[in-house]
Structures are given as structure tokens and as C-alpha cells.
Amino acid sequence: MIYRALRRALFLVAPERIHTWVFAVLRAATALAVTRRPLGRWLAPRDPVLASTVFGLRFAGPVGLAAGFDKDGRGVRTWGALGFGYAEVGTVTAQAQPGNPKPRMFRLPEDRALFNRMGFNNHGAGELAIQLARHTPEVPIGVNIGKTKVTPAEHAATDYAESTRLLGPLASYLVVNVSSPNTPGLRGLQAVESLRPILAAVRAETTTPVLVKIAPDLSDQEVDEIADLAVELGLAGIVATNTTVSRDGLATPGVDEFGVGGISGPPVARRSAEMLRRLYRRVGDRLVLISVGGIEDADDAWDRITSGASLLQGYTGFVYGGGLWAKRIHDGLARRLHDGGFATLADAVGTAVRD
């Protein structure tokens, strides 16, 4: 309620500017232990039923911050205090780059969605490595890596391997991002013949768990092929999904005028959930599935858990939902787990698909 009024004021400011301001306020509020600790005690998941061990790491709760919000890992101590069970920082690329010209982020208020073509603006893998080495986070921190824009597609594997060499030892897990619509040609790397050498190079460079993040615009057959490849190469899991390039069914007028970019939030929810169920049926016993795309509340979160996700993420839901977003979902999930007689979160994973 209070956030709804605050959001109205925040939404008067250009989206990227307000993102910078809010992120600065969140970092300031959690910079010192005197504020960070009480915030964490209030917001962080504490019900043991929410805890799980996924690829050997302990997560106090399954709701994480999705990639793109904290591209350079400047808030690694912020996310635990804000109630997230973990955070995925990045996308970073091997070389620093400015991203696309502004404006490059827009709101679609009537869809509770966002539209962006940021283009991997980031300070580079080396800078992120320094950030991660400097701070000890309270929650697992995944690192999402992408291809530097100027690196030609045929040298993509070397580019991803370079980021892996720098960041693998510092990350809780690594995500190979081949699904952003905003780096020309990047999504073409999802084709298995292009993806295989990239994933193999990353795997060869690190012992840290490696996942691949895929687009909601893939066909079912492409999803199956990537899932099989991920199993074959011994990946830890799949993150599904990134933003969509589809403009179908939007309520907000004038989206075509924004130009190229990806849409997040509720418009991507149905395909994201559908792909999760498909992946779980195909490889759910062999890969960890992280579900992201249009998760707004505990009902959505419960649907994704029971459809096969071991972990969840959100970006747009957090922007529209405010600082209590992760806590509200964790509290709602805990209630559903207790009501359903589940002893642990892991017991609920995939139950709606298996039956």
C-alpha cells in the first residue's frame, strides 16, 4: 500500500535514472552492519521449511534477484538484507562496454511489465572479480556472463572462457547467457552447434556449477535440444527464461515505438512456466531448473516450484512489488508448504508435473 504511493512518485522519473537512485539508496541502507543486520532479521527467510541445498550450496529461501539489476556486483551485501535467498549479478562481459544508447529502458504500466535494450552495459569481468573478492556476501551470489559485443560470434567461446577464468573461483554458480535480445547475434548462439563449444569451454575452465540461460522465444524442439546438450556436457542446470521479443497481447499502447528490445514481467509468464514444465519432464531429475519470468506473487512462485523449479528469480516483480517482494513470496511459500504437509521445499518441487 505504502509502496504503491511511493511507486507512483518513483515512476514519474525516467526508468534507468530511478533504477540508479533506488539502487544507491538500497546500497547505502545496507552498507553498515547496524542497519543491514536488523533489516536481514526482518526480511530474510528464516523458516527452515524454505531452506534447501542446491548444487551443493545452502539457500535459506528459493527467491533470488534475477540478472540485470546488479550488473557489476555493487550490491552483493544488499540482497540478503532485502530478503533474497540469493542473487545473480551481471551480465558481465570479458571486456567493459557502455551498452546501447539511452533511452534503453521503458515501463509498460498497463502490463506491469518492463521493456529494455540495455545491451550489457557493464564494467567488465575483471572489475566484478575485484568487487566479489572484496566483499563477503551473506547469500549465494551467482554470476551471469555474456559475450562482449565486439567479439565476433566465432570467437565467442574464448570470450566466455575469459570471463569464466576470472569469475569462476569467486561465483557460487555461473550462468552462460546466450539469450539476451540486445546483443546482435547473441541468441543465435543458442543453436546447439554454436552452443556446444561455448559450454564446453566454460566447463573446462571451472569447477563451479555452470548453468545456461535461455530465451522464451525458442521453439519446443530447440528447448529439448539445449536441455539434452546441457545434460550431455554435465551442466548443473538451466535458467528459464530471459525477456521475450514477442509483442503479443500487450495492453500498453505504443510499444512498437520503443524499437527493438525485450519484454519482462507478466507478458512472459505463460511461456516461461510452460518451458519450465517441458524442461522438468525432460531433464528434471538431472538438472537444476531456475524459473524466472513474470513471477509476481506467492501463487506464481508456488506454481513454478510445483512445476519443477528448485530456485526462482525475479526482476520486474521486484520493481513493481517493492522492497517486501521477496519476503512476501517466501512467507506465502512457507504457508503453502506447511498447509500441504511438505517437510521441505525440495519435497514440493515438480509435484504438479509428476502426478
Ligand SMILES: Cc1cc2nc3c(=O)[nH]c(=O)nc-3n(C[C@H](O)[C@H](O)[C@H](O)COP(=O)(O)O)c2cc1C
Ligand atoms: C532492465 C532489465 C535488464 C536486464 N538485464 C539482464 C542481463 O543483463 N542479463 C540477463 O541474463 N538477464 C537480464 N534481464 C532479464 C531478467 O534477468 C529476467 O530473465 C527477465 O526480466 C524475466 O524475469 P522478470 O519477469 O521477473 O523480470 C534484464 C531484465 C530487465 C528488465
